[in-house]
Amino acid sequence: MDLxxxxxxxxxxxxxxxxxxxxxxxEMKKHAQDGANFEHSEVMEWHKILYAKGWAAPNxxxxxxxxxxxxxxxxxxxxxxVRANAPSLSPFGLSMVGPLIIxxxxxxxxxxxxPKILAGEEIWCQGYSEPNAGSDLANLQLRAEKDGDDYILxxxxxxxxYAQYADWIFVLCRTxxxxxxxxxxxxxxxxINNTPGIDxxxxxxxxxxxxxxxxxxxxxxxxxxxxxxxENGGWSMAKALLxxxxxxxxxxxxxxxxxxxxxxxxxxxxxxxxxxxxxxxFRRRIARKExxxxxxxxxxxxxxxxxxxxxxxxAESSVLKIVGTELQQExxxxxxxxxxxxxxxxxxxxxxxxxxxxxxIASQFNYLRAATIYGGSNEIxxxxxxxxxxxxxxx
Amino acid sequence: xxxxxxEEQQMIMEQVSKFVANESPVSRFxxxxxxxQGWDSKMWSKMAEQGWLSIEVPEEQGGFGGSFVDVAxxxxxxxxxxxxxxxxxxxxxxxxxxKDLADEAQSEAFLTPMIEGRTSLAFAYAEKQSRYDLSxxxxxxxxxxxxxxxxxxxxWVLNGHAADQIIVVARTAGDQLDESGLSLFVVDADAKGxxxxxxxxxDGQRTxxxxxxxxEVGADRLLGSEGEAFATVEKAIDRGAAAACAEGQGQIRELxxxxxxxxxxxxxxxxxxxSFQVLQHIASDMYAEMELCGSATILASIQADNPDAEARxxxxxxxxxxxxxxxxxxxxxxxxxxGGIGVTDEQDExxxxxxxxxLSGLFGDADAHVARFQSLKGFDAID
Numbered sequence: 001m002d003l004x005x006x007x008x009x010x011x012x013x014x015x016x017x018x019x020x021x022x023x024x025x026x027e028m029k030k031h032a033q034d035g036a037n038f039e040h041s042e043v044m045e046w047h048k049i050l051y052a053k054g055w056a057a058p059n060x061x062x063x064x065x066x067x068x069x070x071x072x073x074x075x076x077x078x079x080x081x082v083r084a085n086a087p088s089l090s091p092f093g094l095s096m097v098g099p100l101i102i103x104x105x106x107x108x109x110x111x112x113x114x115p116k117i118l119a120g121e122e123i124w125c126q127g128y129s130e131p132n133a134g135s136d137l138a139n140l141q142l143r144a145e146k147d148g149d150d151y152i153l154x155x156x157x158x159x160x161x162y163a164q165y166a167d168w169i170f171v172l173c174r175t176x177x178x179x180x181x182x183x184x185x186x187x188x189x190x191x192i193n194n195t196p197g198i199d200x201x202x203x204x205x206x207x208x209x210x211x212x213x214x215x216x217x218x219x220x221x222x223x224x225x226x227x228x229x230x231e232n233g234g235w236s237m238a239k240a241l242l243x244x245x246x247x248x249x250x251x252x253x254x255x256x257x258x259x260x261x262x263x264x265x266x267x268x269x270x271x272x273x274x275x276x277x278x279x280x281x282f283r284r285r286i287a288r289k290e291x292x293x294x295x296x297x298x299x300x301x302x303x304x305x306x307x308x309x310x311x312x313x314x315a316e317s318s319v320l321k322i323v324g325t326e327l328q329q330e331x332x333x334x335x336x337x338x339x340x341x342x343x344x345x346x347x348x349x350x351x352x353x354x355x356x357x358x359x360x361i362a363s364q365f366n367y368l369r370a371a372t373i374y375g376g377s378n379e380i381x382x383x384x385x386x387x388x389x390x391x392x393x394x395x
Numbered sequence: 396x397x398x399x400x401x402e403e404q405q406m407i408m409e410q411v412s413k414f415v416a417n418e419s420p421v422s423r424f425x426x427x428x429x430x431x432q433g434w435d436s437k438m439w440s441k442m443a444e445q446g447w448l449s450i451e452v453p454e455e456q457g458g459f460g461g462s463f464v465d466v467a468x469x470x471x472x473x474x475x476x477x478x479x480x481x482x483x484x485x486x487x488x489x490x491x492x493x494k495d496l497a498d499e500a501q502s503e504a505f506l507t508p509m510i511e512g513r514t515s516l517a518f519a520y521a522e523k524q525s526r527y528d529l530s531x532x533x534x535x536x537x538x539x540x541x542x543x544x545x546x547x548x549x550x551w552v553l554n555g556h557a558a559d560q561i562i563v564v565a566r567t568a569g570d571q572l573d574e575s576g577l578s579l580f581v582v583d584a585d586a587k588g589x590x591x592x593x594x595x596x597x598d599g600q601r602t603x604x605x606x607x608x609x610x611e612v613g614a615d616r617l618l619g620s621e622g623e624a625f626a627t628v629e630k631a632i633d634r635g636a637a638a639a640c641a642e643g644q645g646q647i648r649e650l651x652x653x654x655x656x657x658x659x660x661x662x663x664x665x666x667x668x669x670s671f672q673v674l675q676h677i678a679s680d681m682y683a684e685m686e687l688c689g690s691a692t693i694l695a696s697i698q699a700d701n702p703d704a705e706a707r708x709x710x711x712x713x714x715x716x717x718x719x720x721x722x723x724x725x726x727x728x729x730x731x732x733x734g735g736i737g738v739t740d741e742q743d744e745x746x747x748x749x750x751x752x753x754l755s756g757l758f759g760d761a762d763a764h765v766a767r768f769q770s771l772k773g774f775d776a777i778d
Contacts, residue, residue: 001464002397003697009396072396263777277775287769291713292720298690302398319683385682386675390655393670 003301005072012073016080023049024086032085034357035261037209037347040165046087047120056118057094064102064110065118071308082253090162093117093124097170097189100241104187104229113168113189127157127171127190127215128238134159135380137172138181138235142217144173144188149224151175151188153197153217163200163213167193171217172238175231187234189226196220207367208347242376249375250324252300255293258331262286265338265358276338289331296323315389318381325371325378332365398693404468410445411472421743424477428599432557434479443512448486451494452510456502463634463699467641467692474645477746479600481515481554487638488553488631489516489562492579495627496619505560505581517558519549519605520628527763529564529628530574534607536565542613543567545580548606553757555603556593558584563607567622574625579618586610598750626704633707635758636715637695643718643754644692646747650729651685653744654678657733668732677728684721691717709771712764718754719761726751 005013024032028042038046050056058074060066069077081088098117101109116122133140142155153173163169169190176184192198197220202210229237263286266277276282300320303313336343339361345354347363372378386392400408419438427433442448450465452458459465466487473482486509493506508514525531534547545565555561561582569576582589588611592604619627655678658669668674695714701707726748730737737744759767768774 001399001693001697003694005396260777263775267777283769283774284765287765287774288716290774291716291765291768294710294713295687295691295694295717295721298694299687301396302690302693305396305398316686319686322679323683323687379676382676382679383672385679390675390678390682392655392658392675392678393667395666395670395672 005076009072009076013076013080016077017083019053020080020084020086023053024084025049028087032087034359035085036356036360037363038087040162043087043089044120044123047089050089051119056089056120057098059095060098060118061102064114071304075304079253082257085257089120090123090165092126092161092166092170093122093168096126096241097124100170100187100237101228103240104237106228108225109189109228122167123162123165124168124170125160125163125166125192125213125215127160127169129159130156131158135377137238138185140172140174140185142171142173144175144186144222146175146224147221150221151186151224151227153188153190153220153222155217157215157217158212160200160213160215161211163192163215164202164210166200167191169198169215170228172234182235184232185234185238186231187228187237188222189228190220190222195222205367206369207363209363209367211367250296250300250320251328251371252293252297252324255289255324255328255331258328258335259286259290259293261361262331262335262338265335269338269340276340282338285334285337289327289334292327296320296327300324315385318376318384318389321375322372322378322381325375328371329368332361332368335361336365400464400468404465407447407450407465408468408472411447411469412475414445415472415476415478419473419476419478421477421746424479424599424746427479428595431593433595433599433601434481434557439480439515440512442480442482443510447482448490448512449510450486451490452506458510462696463637464696466638466699467696470638470641471645471648471692474642474750475649477599477646477750481517481557483635483638483642484518484553484558485509485516487634488518489558489560491634492518492562492618492627492631495630496579500615501581501618508559514559515554515557517552517554517561517603517605518631519552519555519561520564520632521550521552522548523550527759528572529632530572530577530625532564532566532577533571534563534565536567536578536580536612538567539611542611542616543580545582545607545610545612548604550604551594551602552591552605553600553602555605556591556601560584561589561605562618563605564624564628569622576622577624577628578621579624579627580612581616581618582607582610582612586612596753598753599746600750600753629704629708632758633711634699636711636764637692637699639754639758640688640692640695640714640718643722643751644688646751646754647685647688647722647725650725650744650747650751651681654681654729654732661734674732677732681725681728684724688717688721688725691715691721705771705773709768709773712759712768715759715764716761716768719764722751722755 047056055067057065058067058069058077062068094117098114101113128137130140142153144151144153169192171188171190172185173188174184175186197218199216200213202213205211266282267275269276271279339358342354342358343362345362347359349359446459447469449458450461454460493502497506509516522533536543536545561584563580563582564577565580566576567578588608590606594602594604596602658674658678659667661668691714695711698707698710729744730748733744736742
């Protein structure tokens, strides 16, 4: 057994680190150092920079524009981006509908959609959850009724992340009410800007950002050519996609960054004759999180090593999701504690009150209450472990 | 980056697993915990025959030439059976010290008989007042002729009651809490002036209070350089911590598997209790902590051999914390989910529970490792 990276992997890390440092524009760098929430325009700017380098879609097959990296390299690249606090690219095209179209789409669909996802020319959002279909996603009700060569869509989606910036939406909709709920679901692609009847309404989160929207469909017409896979065959494709959503969702690199920032804040915070970082109790709180993170990191590396040799993530990825997101939240709680009374500050606080580098901490702290809820809530993850892995009996 | 067992390690694992199932199931532990010695010399010889006691000894000296990962593979399986033979004190603690510091004559005299299964060993370091501070040492070794005279008292010496030789940490210079000035001596258990007070432990194993009153040792009983033992002592205890993670992992797996089996078979209100969602979620949480303990054991096993002491200390502390926190979660919930019978001596779960709690408190408890982690250089360095 061996914990070390190979010399080639270390070389690769160096290459990625120095490229990021060089390629990131000065304004973006400053924003990154401040740990601020990026504007949509900055996210797209970074996407274009990555695309020009050929690094926009590390997880795609090389023949459609992927980088040809192995699991370890993809992980190193991801770590370095988080380390530099580079903007996170919108995952819905690159990591969700893109891979789905690659696997299940027709040749026309691949030709039509993949290049523009890769180049960042078309932005996507995800239309899955509904007010009555969250954990129970199969309960979705958005109707798609056949009309000639089209479907007519009626209903509502919610939690559509950044739909206000999206050009296209992929939707799970109900094409049949016969038989089991899962057996009447189809996967459709809709053009938000050019389809009358699609209405996007962003709403504020407790983090103070317009991260999510409700998306209304009223007699919205979508061509059947924009259905991926067979009619009523959408559920199994969607399940496969949720597996993708779950890897990396443990927020390990983010937690590491958060702990580093906690130490920085503590070192800069005078307490009596010393600093908060001299406080034995506070040091131990940080230490416990860092030690827990190290163990989770090893578990993640083991999962990556298994993926490297083709072992698909099973219910074990549920463990990483649960423990990773819980720790991620605890780290944000610790960051807030480090701020002391500065934790009262909010976005755009005057710098007389709050340094710019501390301004998005409260926003993240509030928003990340969602970490244990999204991507399959932690309770659902525990159900999955209990049923699929431990084979405990049903009620 | 590789986390797979080699083919050889797989074989060792299967070998030890079979051995435990056939020759040392938990029922054997129950019998032995009633005896004075608490373990069986004939079984110790058998373990030597299997090559397990010489697992780390270099091939050119007749051993297996293995790493700590091999040690961990053996320990996890032994842990499943609560096998009481003194593997940790003899092989991990004293054996490791001999490997690092013994000269040829000392190796021949003290290590070889142990790896051949003819003797067992102990390492005496903790004192009544020392808690987990390895530098806190009142036991003194005063120069007398070519040798030394040792006086003091050590507590909770694993296998201290039965060992043939005991490696003792004694102060040859400096004040009570100084890291410098500590030395290691090989003392015969039957030396004049040495008394052992056998102490049965909560986990059914035996330790001893070892009292030294003017015990005389020759120059050939000093291991390594006088006054410079501290780094070796730290390393030995880190190896102990890694060993605790590995042995504990065996017990954690046993507790988890037995709990899940019980949830499926125990019925109340006309249904298996494993159908209750609250218990399902507890079982899932136990699974998560067990898997984290497995990862911690791998981390500790790899890092036990790391010559970079700072890196070794960081990661072994992280791993030992997981044993204390995550292992505790598994063991407390195992008893809870077994209900009333979990608190009987008749059920095996209580035996695993007690051994795990002992392991948690050995070689640094959770608080001690958190304190150490944040005192290391790497903690202050902001990347």
